[in-house]
Amino acid sequence: MEEILNVSGRVIPHVYPHLEIWGSAIAIYLFIGGLAAGLLFFANFFYLSGKQNSMPMTIKVAPIITPIIISLGLILLVFDLHHKLYFWQLLLHIKMRSPMSWGAWTLSVIMIPAILWPLTYLEDTIDYLKKRNDKCKLIGLFTWANNLVNKIKPLVLLLNFFNKYKKLAAYLTIYLSIILGVYTGILLSAFNARPLWNTSILGPLFLTSGVSTAAALLMWLSNNPLERKLYSKIDLFLIAIELFFIIHMFMGMQAGGNAQVEAAQLFLGGPFTASFWVLVVGLGLVIPATLEILELSGFHVPIGIISFLILFGGLLFRFIMIYAGQASSFHVL
């Protein structure tokens, strides 16, 4: 029997005795990253499938959300840095072995199509809003933005250029959006010092969860029954994959080394058991999936509830993973 009795002289705020360097800002940022990746993926994917007219919300209207939330996420991230005024150092270096570095680069690159894409659809967005609700206050804002865009000649030329190569851009953006979605998970799985995060399934799991939250948001925003039904089906499929990945993750950990078995215990009897299984798996996955099945089989279920639960579950999942991950270690004091 061995036990460590006493540690003296050790005072390290946020590191010892409890590691808590990353908090809610990172969790929200990862949620936003996944959501943005999903929105971009759907817009570009259905654009390439030639659904411009049947899915206006996905392709023309919703993409305006992407650059806004990515900017919000980046602002959050910069404010979470401890050496804030040096954040530009991130864009002076490329470190391929550091997920944070190539993730920051992916985000910077993906910002270009994320901004240009909705700008090419500003007029369609205004039309769409007018058709749906004439008194919508956003119409004025978008009309002002559209006039502004048309006044800036280089931007008009750039948008024309973008329109010309839109198909190529869409292929590239799909690829980038998948990288962005996976990155939100790989960012965590790169740390072998945190056994809970150190599993390669985290990348696909976060990607699936991100795309699923995007599908939920699109389902909520759209008023087209066919579009809603499609996203309902997509979400059901993604939730099934997510549940599979989650089980797969715990199976992998249970079969792993001591540190990983202990990490899995955080969710299988440990302090995060109730919050994870009840709130994330129950409220965020199983219940919305059940409601969706009911909805698809003819019952009337308010879409807002389903979408909210999925979005809420996705956000909470990231919160719990961030905090639980930092509670898992190799027990080296």
Added chain:
Amino acid sequence: MAMDTRKCVGCSDCVVACQTENNVPLGYCRDWIVETVKGSYPETVKMHFASERCMQCDNTPCVRTCPTGASHVIEGGIVKVTHDECIGCGACIEACPYGARYVHPDGYIDKCTFCDHRLEQGMNPACVDVCPTSCLIFGDLDDPRSPVSKALQEKDWYVLAPEAGTNPQLYFLK
């Protein structure tokens, strides 16, 4: 560096010496003492102390995950942080299995440097020089005739969390 757990009495002189030498801000530290008790009363109880700090690993997860290259390895294998390149993201802290890094109140990430400013002048790290029982042995592990290499040849030793795969370079003599 090697650390003789049989000689250490847990006086914490190394901790204070480090804080003084390196102007470690109040409420932080770069090294610390861990007291381990084996067995339980009335069976044989054994106790030993260990002075721990950054392990200056050979395979550095902190340097790998650093997005700007602020964390780097200098000649001789010491891991350092360039303050002006550090954005304070905390990735290296998450990556370190030993909890050896901290966020300096000025924002950058700070850690043990093996007192490289003293090494340049031919001196030992402050913790090594101040130790009253000489339990810290410092030197070049690549030189088979250095005191630290000899100590590792003569005595049994262990390292912390070898399963983390970092190949730590702070050896504890049994």
